[in-house]
Amino acid sequence: MARIIGGVGTSHTPAIGAAVDNGKTGTDYWAPLFKGYEWSKKWMKKMKPDVVIMVYNDHTNAFDFSIIPTFGLGCAEEFPIADEGWGARPVPIVKGYPEFAAHIAQSVILDEFDLTILNEMQVDHGLTVPMTLLFDSPKAWPVRVIPLAVNVVQYPPPTGNRCWNLGKALRKAVESWEEDLDVVIFGTGGMSHQIQGPRAGIINKKFDYGFLDNLTRNPKKLTKISHLEYMREGGAEAVELVMWLIMRGALGSKVKELYRFHHVPASSTGVGHIVLEAR
C-alpha cells in the first residue's frame, strides 16, 4: 500500500530559486534563509520518499487566462521547466508518475472533487523552488513528482475548507494504491506577503506564527479563515496558504511537528516552513 509519511509546508518565492541559480546562497542576505532548510534536507535524505505530491500554483506560465482550472492534477510522464521571462531555471526536468496520478485523479473525482487532468504542462518556480529547497541541486531529482496545481491567481481560490477536504480525499486515493510507496506531500506558497500595489511588502509575523501553530494543533480552525482575512492580515497573496491545508488534510488527524522555520525577507515575502510527520 502507498502511504503518506509526511508533509512539508514551504514558501516558493522565485527569488530563492534565482539565488541558488546565481550562486548567491552564501551572501549575507541569503545565507540565513538557506541555513533554515538544512535540517529539512537531511530529513528528506533520510526519508527517501518515492513520490512527492506537490501542491503549488502556477504564476501565469503554464496557464494563461484561456483556461483557469481551480484544481489540476499533473498526469504526464514528465514536466518541462517553464521559461518565465528570464529563461528556464537550470534544474532537472521533473519526472511524473502517470499510472499513480491517473489512479489519484479517478479516486478524487469519484470523491466529488472535479479536478482537471493535465497531460501536458510546464512547471514554474512554484514547483521548482520547493524542490530545490528540500532536494538541493542534484543532476536528476531523486523522486517522482505529481503536481497538483491550484488556482490562487484569479480570485477566488478554492476555500480553505475545500482544500482541507481535498487533502482528505487525496489520502484515501494514495492509500488505495497497491504499490508499496512512501509519499511526501507539499503545501507551498505564502506565508504573509503582498507583492502588488502601494501596499506591497506586508509581513505579519503574528499571523504566520498563528498559522504554523494551528497547523499542528487545530487545523480545523484554519479552514475557517476567509479569503478576505488572509488578504487583510497577511497581504493579498497570503491567500496562497489555502494550499497548505491540502497538505495538512492529507496527513490525517494526528501529526507531529518535526521542524519549523520562519524568516524575513526573501525579496518581498516572508518565508515559512514546517515539516510534519503523519502519525
Add this chain to the structure above:
Amino acid sequence: MIPIIEKVPPFQNNSRSVNLKGRIGMATAKAKGARKKKAKKVEAYEDLPGTWVFDAQRSRKGYRLNKFFMSLMKADNRKAFLADEAGYLKQFGMTDAQAQAVMKREWNRMLELGGVVYCLAKLAFTDQRSYQSMAADMTGMTEQEYVNMMLAGGRSPDGWRSKSERRGR
C-alpha cells in the same frame, strides 16, 4: 499552452461592450428598459487599501492586456516589443488606456486596468528589471528604500487593513 499572439479570441474584445461602470453591456442589448440595471456589488476586498484584487471582473477587463504580457515569454517577442512598443501593442486589441499604461510603465494603473502582477513581471523582466524594483515602483519608494523596509521586517499590516483605517493615518 504558451500564448500565441495571433490567436486573440474576438469575443474578448470588450472595449465597446463595457460601460462606464465597467459592467457588461449585454443586459442593455437584450432587454432595453425592460430590466432594471442591478447596482454593482461592492466586494468587501475592494476596501483593502493599495491593492487591486485580481478577480473575475478584472480578469475579464484585462484579458487582452495579460495576453500581451504573456507574449513576452518569448525572446523574439520581447525584442519586437522593445523595437516598436506602440506598433507591437496594436495586435492585442487592448484599450488605449491599457496601452498608455504599458508604454508609461504605470504599474499600478496596469493593475487597476486588469493586469495581474505575475504578468506585469514579464514586462519588468523585458526591461531587464527585477521584480523587486517593480514592486518598489508600485509603492512609490526607491528600490533601496523598499529593500531596507523588507530587511527591517516588512510593512506592518497596522494602518493598512482598510481604506478608512488608511485615511485615519
